[in-house]
Amino acid sequence: MAIEQPDMTLKAIGFVKNQVAQPVQGGWEEVISEIVIDRRLTDALDGLEEFSHIVVLFWMHKTSGEPTLKVHPRGKIEFPLVGLFATRSPRRPNPVGETTVRLLERRGNILKVRGLDAINGTPVIDIKPYIPRRHSVAGARVPPWVTKSGGISQRLEDIYRRLMDGYGPQHWWPAESPFEVMVGAVLTQSAAWSNVEKAIAGLKGAGALSPEALRRLPLAELARLIRPCGYYNAKAVKLKSLARWLGEFCGDDLNRLSAHDTDTLRRELLSIHGVGEETADSILLYAVGKPVFVIDAYTRRIISRLGLAPQDTSYAACQALFRDNLPVDSGLFNEYHALLVSLAKDVCRPRPLCPKCCLADKCPSRIVK
Template sequence: MAVTLTGDLLQIYDALFTSFGHQHWWPAKTPFETMVGAILTQNVSWTNAAQAVRNLEDAGMFDPHLLTAADTADIARLIVPSRYYNQKAERIREFAGVYVREFGADPAAMAAVETGELRERLLALRGFGEETADTILLYACEKPVFVVDAYTRRIFSRYGLLPEGASYDRTQRLFADNLEEDAELFNDYHAQIVHLGKTICKKSPLCDRCPIREIHGALWCAVGRG
């Protein structure tokens, strides 16, 4: 079963890559920008989060030491486009403080921490769920941790590889248990899933355009069958 499932997952990735090309994620200039971006993009589109990132840059505030010392109200005013800006301002300030105090504001020092230990540290921060923590681990620290989001659950449950309503952990294990640990693969695979979910496998899907409608002649989208 595992070998077949591994092959299916790789064929799905290959079909997505062939159709969409490399996605070049995460769109950030520095690892710290990726970390803050992971907070800003919670419950909002990347377009909105990117505007908040630009606002912080334009104000000269995209520095962990400055954010640690800043008033949360000052941060909040700059990140209004990201929604829930008061909460996110608090999360950014708290995270920046941890990043400075515990890792010396050095992404290499942070990345050197064992993956499980670092994940637990991030999850201990207020407002940090599994997706935010794993986004930082994969895209900022280049650790082979597969990021799961709503698109992942939707697409792979429609293709019968996950039960409907699968948990974050169950969904993550689908990839972690059947693919080699490869940060580069996990990086682009997740980005491909997001692109597919945004453009084709939407709540009202465009099944005739889906590049993974059939894999091995056995996996058919439940929505398309209907």
């Protein structure tokens, strides 16, 4: 016997105001938003400022398409196929989002919050205070896949928060164009970044920082211009190969690269002379905006000392550590990798400065003096 469902009317009580224009899968922890409440409801906010956290319910108005009744949690095929209501997938019959956020400030009808995973203009449908004894359940049971994903995920997320608190946004890669990122990714092989900057400045000064200009430039002249970064003869050949590939693959239109799926584009990049996995992934992440995590010597050093390195120490296995335990998001991967580089250069050096490290209390390899 079918049960007739009643019609319902839902009214927004306000909207979200921030700098995020499109939905992403991660990196919301440090996003500052304002929740602008209908002025007629201002008095209903009285007393809310006494709570450190609030629960925000919102309508995910940009979610499109019919919901799938069975999904892999977080879109990861290594997790079991489960019912939609056993996950937090945004594609739901009623696209209601719910997030606990830090309440930073109340100004009249405006709430300033941190960590709200809603884009600019999102309708807000309700707000509740976060009360630990109601919202935190001791001994709650969850499926094994949640526990499996949660342990490492929580460690990686905690590391990210600590690094962000300690170093702030890195705004990496420092370049004026995607092609400059690609050139820098090649030049930085076995080179200090300060020397890469000198080499790029030389290319700019000669008007040679474009694929076409590199193809026209004599090999010896190119090598001379990039001499500060070391291995300049070999790197000149690599840059020539990269420039030739760009002309053949996309007609020097780098905007066309993003139209290709990540795996296809990665295989193409790896076919270029002098482009290995780290260089290819740096190009994918920083120049094209694809969600791949770059594994370099700094990252390997840090995850090894933290006891997070997989038994299989291959590039792919180390990359899977981040890909399988964090939201697959280019912005998050970009910032996380850049923060690891900053940590490695600052304190997690070959001879570490453990007492100054923001991760020292969580590091089994720390040196105690």
